[in-house]
Amino acid sequence: MQLIKAANYEDLSKKAATIIAAQIIEKADSVLGFATGSTPEGTYRELANMCSNKLISFENIRSFNLDEYYGLPSDHPQSYKYYMNQNLFSKVNIKAENANVPNGSAPDPNEECKRYENAIKAAGGLDLQLLGIGRNGHIGFNEPGDRFEQWTHLVELTEDTLDANKRFFDKIEDVPKKAISMGINTIMNAEKVLLIANGKDKTDALEKMLYQPVTPNLPASVLQFHRCATVIYCD
Numbered sequence: 001m002q003l004i005k006a007a008n009y010e011d012l013s014k015k016a017a018t019i020i021a022a023q024i025i026e027k028a029d030s031v032l033g034f035a036t037g038s039t040p041e042g043t044y045r046e047l048a049n050m051c052s053n054k055l056i057s058f059e060n061i062r063s064f065n066l067d068e069y070y071g072l073p074s075d076h077p078q079s080y081k082y083y084m085n086q087n088l089f090s091k092v093n094i095k096a097e098n099a100n101v102p103n104g105s106a107p108d109p110n111e112e113c114k115r116y117e118n119a120i121k122a123a124g125g126l127d128l129q130l131l132g133i134g135r136n137g138h139i140g141f142n143e144p145g146d147r148f149e150q151w152t153h154l155v156e157l158t159e160d161t162l163d164a165n166k167r168f169f170d171k172i173e174d175v176p177k178k179a180i181s182m183g184i185n186t187i188m189n190a191e192k193v194l195l196i197a198n199g200k201d202k203t204d205a206l207e208k209m210l211y212q213p214v215t216p217n218l219p220a221s222v223l224q225f226h227r228c229a230t231v232i233y234c235d
């Protein structure tokens with residue numbers, strides 16, 4: 001695993017965007033996995049700038065987001081689809097039909113999970129997956145548990161995650177309790193993974209991920225087994 005300490009959040013964002021841009025330059029029809037949350041916002045800003053400056057093009061890029069709340073319509077301001085439209089999709093030349101996010105309003109969530117996983121396979125798998133990390137060590141919405149969920153699945157969110165996400169909603173009762181998330185195998189099958197972590201409240205999870213035994217109690221620890229994982233962090 002490659003570990004890179006960034007000087008600050010801006011530096012982290014530039015470094016992460018540069019790695020993604022290099023992937024796009026090397027393979028113009030890459031399949032990219034995206035994450036949401038506060039950490040990648042700067043990375044998306046940088047990518048959008050590089051795209052406006054014609055350094056990179058998303059014309060032939062296909063993307064798959066890690067996760068989506070289940071039970072929120074895709075135009076809800078807290079849905080991850082909305083977040084991606086605001087932060088990246090509307091700012092780069094990606095084709096709408098190539099920008100995939102799990103459908104959080106699908107009538108049958110389990111069917112949606114299967115459809116999504118198959119769509120990733122049909123695209124040839126992920127070339128590079130961008131990840132954040134939760135304070136409890138989650139990646140995507142793979143929460144701590146007694147086993148690794150393998151493929152895209154429906155998740156019951158933990159109290160810690162509901163608590164961390166409540167800042168985006170008026171009250172904690174409004175935070176959706178379920179989500180659709182790529183599984184650990186979906187993520188581990190990506191050719192490369194790039195995890196970004198910003199701030200001291202991630203230090204504990206990062207240390208455990210890097211230096212403690214691999215365990216489903218800290219889902220990110222599985223990345224110790226990934227053949228090409230890069231972690232960029234800053235305090």
Ligand code: F6R
Nearest residue numbers: 035036037038039132133134140
């Ligand atoms: C979101 C996701 C989550 C976040 C994690 C960190 O798509 O996959 O695992 O990456 O919760 O979120 P922030 O960046 O807001 O600290």
